[in-house]
Amino acid sequence: xxxxxxxxxxxxxxxxxxxxxxxxxxxxxxxxxxxxxxxxxxxxxxxxxxxxxxxxxxxxxxxxxxxxxxxxxxxxxxxxxxxxxxxxxxxxxxxxxxxxxxxxxxxxxxxxxxxxxxxxxxxxxxxxxxxxxxxxxxxxxxxxxxxxxxxxxxxxxxxxxxxxxxxxxxxxxxxxxxxxxxxxxxxxxxxxxxxxxxxxxxxxxxxxxxxxxxxxxxxxxxxxxxxxxxxxxxxxxxxxxxxxxxxxxxxxxxxxxxxxxxxxxxxxxxxxxxxxxxxxxxxxxxxxxxxxxxxxxxxxxxxxxxxxxxxxxxxxxxxxxxxxxxxxxxxxxxxxxxxxxxxxxxxxxxxxxxxxxxxxxxxxxxxxxxxxx
Numbered sequence: 001x002x003x004x005x006x007x008x009x010x011x012x013x014x015x016x017x018x019x020x021x022x023x024x025x026x027x028x029x030x031x032x033x034x035x036x037x038x039x040x041x042x043x044x045x046x047x048x049x050x051x052x053x054x055x056x057x058x059x060x061x062x063x064x065x066x067x068x069x070x071x072x073x074x075x076x077x078x079x080x081x082x083x084x085x086x087x088x089x090x091x092x093x094x095x096x097x098x099x100x101x102x103x104x105x106x107x108x109x110x111x112x113x114x115x116x117x118x119x120x121x122x123x124x125x126x127x128x129x130x131x132x133x134x135x136x137x138x139x140x141x142x143x144x145x146x147x148x149x150x151x152x153x154x155x156x157x158x159x160x161x162x163x164x165x166x167x168x169x170x171x172x173x174x175x176x177x178x179x180x181x182x183x184x185x186x187x188x189x190x191x192x193x194x195x196x197x198x199x200x201x202x203x204x205x206x207x208x209x210x211x212x213x214x215x216x217x218x219x220x221x222x223x224x225x226x227x228x229x230x231x232x233x234x235x236x237x238x239x240x241x242x243x244x245x246x247x248x249x250x251x252x253x254x255x256x257x258x259x260x261x262x263x264x265x266x267x268x269x270x271x272x273x274x275x276x277x278x279x280x281x282x283x284x285x286x287x288x289x290x291x292x293x294x295x296x297x298x299x300x301x302x303x304x305x306x307x308x309x310x311x312x313x314x315x316x317x318x319x320x321x322x323x324x325x326x327x328x329x330x331x332x333x334x335x336x337x338x339x340x341x342x343x344x345x346x347x348x349x350x351x352x353x354x355x356x357x358x359x360x361x362x363x364x365x366x367x368x369x370x371x372x373x
Contacts, residue, residue: 039065039072050081055089076106083118092122116157117166123150124173140183147184151177179298182208182217186291189224193288202228205241216298219249220291223261226254227289230263253293 037045042065049058062082069075079102086095099119103112126146127139139147154170154177161167189204201224208221226241238261245252246259254261 037068039069039074042069043074043078046078046081050085053088055085058085059089059091076102076109079105080111080114083115087118087122087125090125092126095119095122113157113161113164113166116153116161117164117170120150120153120157120170120173123147123153124177140180141187144181144184147177147180151181178212179215179217182212182215182221183294185212186217186220186224189221189228190288190290190292193227193290196288198228198231202232216294219245219252219297220293222249223252223254223291224289226261227263227291230261249297251296253296254291 042061046058046061046065049055049061059082062078062085065072065078066075066082079098083095083098083102086092086098096119099115099122102109102115106112123146127142127144127150151174154174157164157170158167158174164170185204185208189201189208192198192201192204205221205224205228208215208217209225212218212221222241222245226238226245229235229238229241242255242259242261245261246255249255250259256262
């Protein structure tokens with residue numbers, strides 16, 4: 001019994017010394033006493049935290065500043081910087097909530113456009129995932145609810161503040177968001193083909209053509225409409241869609257040299273499965289139509305494929321040189337507004353933005369940091 005007690009004592013001492021050596025047993029550092037802090041002291045400390053990218057400390061002090069000096073000289077500036085700090089700390093929900101609160105409390109503030117802008121950035125960031133920084137992902141395959149919210153926010157920014165310093169970047173992001181929303185509709189239409197819901201697929205295709213004109217998804221929207229109407233035995237409507245497709249996008253892979261639509265062609269997943277090969281084609285299943293020509297009509301996708309050393313027309317079995325030529329033709333067909341633009345998430349580079357919303361007074365100017373991504 002004594003030996004057991006002795007061993008337990010040694011084990012306890014070893015664990016405690018080990019934790020102390022690793023720093024786990026150290027007491028937390030006491031927070032700086034802010035009892036006698038003036039508003040200026042708070043603000044200077046906040047600026048130091050922001051400049052050091054210490055977002056958690058900055059957020060804590062910004063909340064203290066607002067609670068202790070709700071009507072002070074730096075109150076409104078502090079609210080703007082809280083929106084920014086929460087965005088930079090990846091707390092997008094809190095950033096959106098703070099931006100909504102600022103717009104509601106200060107609708108006539110000279111820098112309310114900044115609140116709209118950072119709110120839009122937060123909503124765009126919510127559409128991303130953890131692995132986006134490590135591997136290529138397709139954001140249009142995800143839930144587009146937050147993308148719609150970002151589109152609404154940035155559209156309101158442009159409609160209310162067309163001369164805002166954030167307007168140019170907002171326009172570029174809106175183009176990318178619009179292209180993503182259009183492509184998501186095509187993904188849904190492709191899914192409806194797999195379920196045999198041809199009328200629903202036709203509705204999605206028409207929606208893209210009518211509401212997302214000049215986006216890279218329009219050619220696929222026309223192809224979806226033609227294919228769906230053909231499967232519904234509505235040949236006249238299918239022929240009308242084919243005529244529009246042939247007149248505007250004659251290089252679309254669904255069309256042959258004579259401009260005839262190949263209704264039996266499969267653009268995605270046309271490779272033989274293991275079961276097909278094992279049964280020598282006896283169990284080969286007919287695959288539903290699916291359309292995705294981003295490597296031809298979407299400049300961002302085409303450039304990404306070229307950077308990776310992949311032919312833009314790999315999905316069609318083209319040679320690299322032929323693929324590049326077809327890609328150029330596709331880009332030419334979308335002149336005067338076609339294609340995608342730079343956006344958050346790797347579509348391109350966006351400009352560096354920020355705001356200088358200092359409050360007048362003795363030494364009372366403050367600058368919010370860079371918010372470009």
